[in-house]
Amino acid sequence: MAEILVYVDHVAGAVHKPTLELLTLARRLGDPVAVALGNGAEGTAAVLAEHGAVKVLIADAPEFAEYLVVPKVDALQAAYEAVGPTAVLVPSSAEGKEIAARLAARIGSGIITDASDLENGADGPVATQSAFAASYTTKSRVSKGTPVITVKPNSAPVEAAPAAGTVEALAVTFSAQATGTKVTARAPRESTGRPELTEAAIVVSGGRGVGGADNFSIIETLADALGAAVGASRAAVDAGWYPHTNQVGQTGKSVSPQLYIASGISGAIQHRAGMQTSKTIVAINKDADAPIFDLVDYGVVGDLFEVVPQLTEAVKAHQG
Numbered sequence: 171m172a173e174i175l176v177y178v179d180h181v182a183g184a185v186h187k188p189t190l191e192l193l194t195l196a197r198r199l200g201d202p203v204a205v206a207l208g209n210g211a212e213g214t215a216a217v218l219a220e221h222g223a224v225k226v227l228i229a230d231a232p233e234f235a236e237y238l239v240v241p242k243v244d245a246l247q248a249a250y251e252a253v254g255p256t257a258v259l260v261p262s263s264a265e266g267k268e269i270a271a272r273l274a275a276r277i278g279s280g281i282i283t284d285a286s287d288l289e290n291g292a293d294g295p296v297a298t299q300s301a302f303a304a305s306y307t308t309k310s311r312v313s314k315g316t317p318v319i320t321v322k323p324n325s326a327p328v329e330a331a332p333a334a335g336t337v338e339a340l341a342v343t344f345s346a347q348a349t350g351t352k353v354t355a356r357a358p359r360e361s362t363g364r365p366e367l368t369e370a371a372i373v374v375s376g377g378r379g380v381g382g383a384d385n386f387s388i389i390e391t392l393a394d395a396l397g398a399a400v401g402a403s404r405a406a407v408d409a410g411w412y413p414h415t416n417q418v419g420q421t422g423k424s425v426s427p428q429l430y431i432a433s434g435i436s437g438a439i440q441h442r443a444g445m446q447t448s449k450t451i452v453a454i455n456k457d458a459d460a461p462i463f464d465l466v467d468y469g470v471v472g473d474l475f476e477v478v479p480q481l482t483e484a485v486k487a488h489q490g
């Protein structure tokens with residue numbers, strides 16, 4: 171059967187959820203062969219096998235941590251040459267997209283980024299993407315070389331599908347460019363205890379209607395009750411009420427959770443661009459004519475200061 175190379179996103183052996191989602195999609199196309207690099211790579215093998223990896227190629231070297239992406243590109247290219255896959259799948263993080271683009275350029279392949287679904291077409295994988303600020307849904311396939319495709323988080327369910335997961339060492343020779351850009355310092359981001367915005371299954375966002383930085387606590391309280399990440403519109407970010415790292419939209423982050431709850435957000439096209447592919451969209455807005463209501467699955471016309479706390483209480487009561 172065709173082998174599908176899957177680039178593993180992990181920290182010290184803890185595999186991030188989007189990689190497990192990639193394995194679900196890879197299984198639709200062929201036999202997933204995972205590539206795990208850097209510190210803790212070997213520790214990823216068990217969970218990758220549980221989710222369908224027939225083989226796990228591992229490589230560790232100080233270069234992966236000490237330099238920017240090129241050593242990882244060198245390793246993924248080595249895996250590509252060793253396996254001869256029919257497609258290469260990479261998580262759609264900022265780093266993942268850079269690695270994928272560099273690999274595609276090196277091997278002379280076409281690339282598709284930010285796919286939200288993949289199916290097995292007669293002429294290779296067919297990717298679903300949203301285009302033009304999410305106004306269109308497109309289907310496309312790579313017509314040149316081995317398809318390299320980056321896939322957005324939450325594009326597929328995580329499914330157990332035990333496979334051999336045979337661990338093999340990957341031999342990597344680093345290119346001259348590998349050590350060109352050195353990482354000189356690292357500072358861990360202060361943890362909020364909430365899931366990463368782009369990977370979260372549920373996102374609760376607030377906009378200008380929230381009315382101030384302090385009021386964002388009601389958005390956070392609902393998010394915490396749901397185990398969700400917190401997002402914000404650009405108006406809320408520009409007003410200094412919430413950090414830019416939490417901005418959702420065209421000039422912020424693109425999210426595609428199972429559930430997106432927008433509170434006090436009008437639904438400008440630039441905001442929609444970052445959340446329109448969410449599976450279920452709920453909006454709370456006191457203006458019944460707000461454009462956000464054009465795309466919601468469920469809408470509440472009301473004052474968010476009354477609705478959101480009631481919703482939080484209802485969620486907590488449901489959880490018992």
Ligand SMILES: Cc1cc2nc3c(=O)[nH]c(=O)nc-3n(C[C@H](O)[C@H](O)[C@H](O)COP(=O)(O)OP(=O)(O)OC[C@H]3O[C@@H](n4cnc5c(N)ncnc54)[C@H](O)[C@@H]3O)c2cc1C
Binds near residue numbers: 417435441457475
């Ligand atoms: C190049 C460019 C890029 C941009 N990129 C982004 C981006 O990445 N992300 C983004 O979000 N925007 C972006 N914008 C800005 C975008 O055009 C809008 O200005 C912005 O999204 C509006 O934010 P908002 O919905 O919070 O505010 P508003 O449009 O002011 O809407 C506030 C809403 O809150 C409602 N409301 C008020 N009080 C309450 C209450 N008590 N209860 C319930 N509802 C209430 C109002 O009815 C209104 O609908 C961009 C703009 C440009 C030009």
